[in-house]
Amino acid sequence: MVLSVSLALSLRLALLSALRVRAVDPIIRPASNHSCFSACSLLAERFPSQVHSSGTPLYAAFEGSFWSLQQAETPPYCVFRPESAPEVSAAIRTARQTQCLFAVRSGGHAAFSGASNAPNGLTIDLRGLNEVALSDDNTIAHIGTGNTWYEVYSTLQPSNLAVIGGRVAAIGVGGLTTGGGISFFSNLHGWACDNVQNYEVVTASGDILQVNISSCPDLYYALRGGGPNFGIVTRFDLFTYPLPQGLMWGGTLAYLMNYSSSILAAFTDFGMNVQSDPNAALIVAYAYYGGQYLASVDLEYAKPSADPTIFNSFKAIPWLQDSTGIKTLANITLEFNASNPSGLRETYWTATYQLNYTMASYIIDIFIEETNPVANATGILPACVLQVITTDQLSQMSKYGGNALGLSSTQPLILLNLAYMWENVEDDKRIIQACQNIIKRTVAKSREWGLAEDYLYMNYASQFQDVVPSYGKENHEKLLDVARKYDPEGVFQKLQPGYFKLNRNPKSSR
Template sequence: MHLWTLLGGLSALGLLTHASEIEPMNFNVTSALEDLGVDVSSIPALKSFNGIQARSAEKACAAACSGLSFLYKSQVSGQNSAGYSNFTDSFWSVQQEEVQPHCVFRPTKNTEVSTAVLLSRLTGCEFAARSGGHAAFTGASSSPGGISIWFKDMNEVTLNEDKSVASIGPGNNWLSVYSALEPYGLATVGGRASSIGVGGFVLGGGISYHSNLYGWACDNVESFEVVAASGLILTVSESSHSDLYWALRGGGNNFGLVTKYNLYTIPAPKMYGGARTFLQTSFKSVINAFINVANNASVDPHAQQYVAFLQVNGTNLASAELTYTKDDSDPQIFKQFRSIPAVSDTASSKTLVEYVKYLETDNPFHLREVYWPIAVELDEAFANWVTQTFYSMISQVEGVAGIQPVIIYQAITDLILEKMSRFGGNALGLDKADGPVLLMHISTWWSDEADDEKVYAFVNSFWEKVIAQAKSVGVYNEYIYMNYASMFQDPIAGYGEANKAKLKSIAKKYDPRGVYQTLQPGYFKLEGAPVTGSF
């Protein structure tokens, strides 16, 4: 038996603790592939491959993709194929659709993911991995010129014997998860729109309808199944590789490819909710109601809310999405919102499946997109000032084709912050002493690539002004929510120096040669923003 195979068995027993056991100093990629049943010398494209060729990214990726195709022919799609187009055409944002990988690989099981990672190491070809593909910038989950690993076919949802844990493949979105669990009267703490993928959502935090009750998605993971850079498959939990378990709860894609998310289940009764929309004359009342609901989360944790401020045909509007996780049309906690005159209200009784389908209409596909968040103290006067500032600056993007700028307010309540300490805590660096926190983010779509820089400059200038004011009045929080972060932001830095250093140390332990930092360069790495912009 090879050492690599033996280590895999020990990992399953939770007996490995040191980096040398995860990836020995004398680690050999070819031998690791051999342990997976892959004989490199039998693959024509790799038999004659050498390190000199790896200096050419195109040749490296041609060799890697040819190797994958030799091993898993029906699961690899090259350019100009139907499978390739299905991949590129199915992204949420146009920026992601525009990426042209060398090939698309659709693994069906964890060992095939291990093989892809090892072939990337052997050839030097970069890779990216996609769960739902709901990011808003180039290369976040598709690799330009490299291997794009599409988890689409790893889409099982199963329950353990007592139905307390759902094992979820990374190819699922939240609609498929909720649909699978609904017949059992169950759900997990998950996303609020149907097409959002499980993977990035959980690894970046994961705000849910149920967050006041249970915390964020990352706080409700029983264990992860992870492909380490060595190809070794680890089961990671509070009791096994607890440091990596902590890191994966907010640390993104920096430590391995997660091939199974084992999430605690929750009851899933019918809910009640929808969007209540108000005119500008009511904005101060709406913000006051929002603040009061957030501050009273402990009184009634079934309430979840966010408020979006936007302009439609020259009219300034506030749309409050008010969700109650019981089928109650008149909970006391939302009475203040309902006392404010509204121009429309879509509230109704909904199952969780119906709710995520309904909310999907707020997230249209095939547009140019940017998300861009900051965090501040939950302060009513500051929230009002930001709203006014937003509308005073919208004219900067007048004339941009198809533009729809929106600013959205959400609260990270004291209840949510308390639950972030569960199971050893997460990597996000949020402290209850600083709560509640007001999470603000810009969500903007537009049509024409020629307007990209103008839109980015608008959002950047807006946040520069807001951050300067937040610092001057003492309400600024360095935290950046990864799942909304723009390509110009560095979420890991926002977790604080101590957490960043700890994350880097854990990455070094499990990935000593930095595979997930270098060969998988997309999305948010441990050192700096994906793009350093100048505006």
């Protein structure tokens, strides 16, 4: 689902080298141990090899496969691993029948507890839905939701094709795409949610729908950024694009902080002028590591062309190490993944501002100021990641009827991701407070300077942030209308409480 920790910490590498449903009450009741015992038992009767409970090796392996420690520490009552859309339908029908709370996992790359693992509930693990197949004319890739992006890109590489997807190998297809999905190729083609031709979706009633702009235009719109509020997507049919041999150019430049002003000036200039060469993509990150603050810049180019001129200003700044080169898309995602380790405590936070050099400088200053008091936390590795939501990306958001994100700016924007890793639960409160302070202070300053933008990117948001209302009143109301149509009893609002809901953040769900 989320990617920017690996983007922010690439400097680390550079520096270190079908059941029937009974009628249910419209007010969904909370789960109990009994309800989830019943749900797991019913599923185990039908799918004995696909339901895993505590004490079994497969259950233990599942719990150890989450990215963040917070997710791994919230064990479900049982795990069900469906292998088809009808089996996902059976899980939804069973959860409704028994009133068992559930969560849905694609790649398991969310930071906070309960996001894709249901504490004492039913976790539906979609990793068995791992199809990657091309249409007869190779223009559409049929992608099972349980795939990771490395699996997708590696499978498509022999066909000289790519799709618009994630930038970290281990991130899952499902969460990233339904939350928006920024890609190396987004300046050319838009975000992942803007490149879905069709969704296969299991609705709250257990029906399996093929959702596209012709069949269900309202639901198609809602799934483009509305998150897991309308159904479980079991397959994404994505438009393909040529990428001969899977090759492109990319890598990381690492810098000392002495050059921060030059880096931010180059970042701002890039954001203002990237439309001159939309093959280019850029991420700037600041991180505290080894007792000092350092900066890194991830540069990517959609062609295997060495040292594109659009990046000359970054290359001209004295760097510590340069890992750029011609590589496969799949291998670039592995590089990002290597600096994005599993098994640590994690928090993500996000905000958006109009692109401005002074604003970018202020964000970095406040990041350092608020991080200094918590820099003694064991194993801490905090990062402040800046990207540009470019005018090219914004223009792509209106195609195929438009997405749900509500981004209508005609000017480029700064997208902030705070990404902190650490080891000990005792440090949770003060680290989360530091992140909250950074967001509060920088957003307040952006309002003072007339540079504020309300949008929150779901894939980078914390459990304390209200994402869907940030899409704007009109889009929010449209999403509520779609949910009332396809999920009139609020199954995905009440029985699936753990991720970003239409009217509340995950923290207020529990």
